[in-house]
Amino acid sequence: MEKAPPWKLERELVTRVDVETDPNYGFDPHNRPIELHMRYGLINLDKPPGPSSHEVVAWVKKILGLQHAGHGGTLEA
Amino acid sequence: MLPIALEEATKIVQAFLLSGKEYVCLMQLHEDIPSGRVESILQEFAGEIYQKPPLRASVKREIRKRRIYSIDILEVDGRRVLFKVGCQAGTYVRKLVSDIGEVLRYGAHMSELRRTRAGPFTEDKDLYTLYDVLNAYASFKENKDETLLREIVKPMEQAFEYIPKIYVRDSAVSAICHGADLAIPGVVKLDSHITEKAPVAIFTLKGEVAALAKALLSTEQIMDQEKGLAAKTVRVIMPPETYPRMWRSKTSKTSITDL
Numbered sequence: 001m002e003k004a005p006p007w008k009l010e011r012e013l014v015t016r017v018d019v020e021t022d023p024n025y026g027f028d029p030h031n032r033p034i035e036l037h038m039r040y041g042l043i044n045l046d047k048p049p050g051p052s053s054h055e056v057v058a059w060v061k062k063i064l065g066l067q068h069a070g071h072g073g074t075l076e077a
Numbered sequence: 078m079l080p081i082a083l084e085e086a087t088k089i090v091q092a093f094l095l096s097g098k099e100y101v102c103l104m105q106l107h108e109d110i111p112s113g114r115v116e117s118i119l120q121e122f123a124g125e126i127y128q129k130p131p132l133r134a135s136v137k138r139e140i141r142k143r144r145i146y147s148i149d150i151l152e153v154d155g156r157r158v159l160f161k162v163g164c165q166a167g168t169y170v171r172k173l174v175s176d177i178g179e180v181l182r183y184g185a186h187m188s189e190l191r192r193t194r195a196g197p198f199t200e201d202k203d204l205y206t207l208y209d210v211l212n213a214y215a216s217f218k219e220n221k222d223e224t225l226l227r228e229i230v231k232p233m234e235q236a237f238e239y240i241p242k243i244y245v246r247d248s249a250v251s252a253i254c255h256g257a258d259l260a261i262p263g264v265v266k267l268d269s270h271i272t273e274k275a276p277v278a279i280f281t282l283k284g285e286v287a288a289l290a291k292a293l294l295s296t297e298q299i300m301d302q303e304k305g306l307a308a309k310t311v312r313v314i315m316p317p318e319t320y321p322r323m324w325r326s327k328t329s330k331t332s333i334t335d336l
């Protein structure tokens with residue numbers, strides 16, 4: 001187990017083979033067409049203190065017209 | 078701060094269960110303790126600690142090691158101690174405070190807790206309100222302007238910033254998205270410090286997340302060996318039709334032009 005938090009670790013990659021990716025399939029995550037960008041997206045929300053996380057997610061779904069949404073955990077007390 | 082994953086991205090929320098956290102916590106001491114002593118006892122909890130998950134937890138209730146990356150007092154006001162703590166995923170701050178209280182002898186309890194970081198997401202950067210979301214969506218619908226939406230909605234891959242990755246060749250992607258385990262020949266590059274059993278993210282060479290997996294070998298072994306399985310696919314994220322099927326059958330070699 002690393003002593004430093006993940007946000008302070010230097011990560012390195014090692015390469016096994018030298019191959020390319022075909023531009024005809026998939027997308028660079030930063031260049032997705034908007035419909036796809038929204039379907040594969042994440043919002044870091046400043047949650048208001050009153051309502052529950054569940055309610056807030058429901059509001060986001062309503063605003064954006066989504067079928068599904070999920071949150072990244074509430075407090076582990 | 079609350080990261081919210083949209084539509085298909087909902088499948089990535091598991092990544093948050095693996096991510097380190099930071100919290101600001103208000104601890105209530107049950108006795109007057111000199112702040113010097115509080116500070117020094119608090120530092121004893123930095124590093125490795127042991128915890129047994131509480132009754133309400135959904136994990137197996139056995140004692141496990143957790144790492145406290147940092148613990149720093151922000152403010153002391155009588156018996157109230159405000160501190161910031163950075164910890165490994167699955168650390169119970171309430172239990173930590175209770176244990177600190179035990180060591181201080183008279184006890185302590187957690188009266189408030191606020192999460193300030195979940196993996197790469199913090200409360201001081203790229204945090205948006207419901208109003209921002211409403212505004213961005215209106216801008217898009219009414220003026221066909223995507224800029225605000227693209228600023229507020231980040232690619233789901235960002236959730237994996239600190240999770241070790243294995244990048245695979247295009248021909249391996251479809252099989253993995255159908256649930257197949259990752260074979261060594263499919264590996265192009267990988268995080269240098271992957272250990273056996275470590276949770277990893279399988280990525281395409283374009284930087285798209287394909288699946289969540291568990292490493293079956295270490296980085297060294299994957300680099301050394303020619304065949305065998307590198308990782309066990311745990312949760313497919315990418316829709317299987319994104320990359321074409323390029324499975325070799327035993328009798329023929331299929332190429333893109335054959336499809």
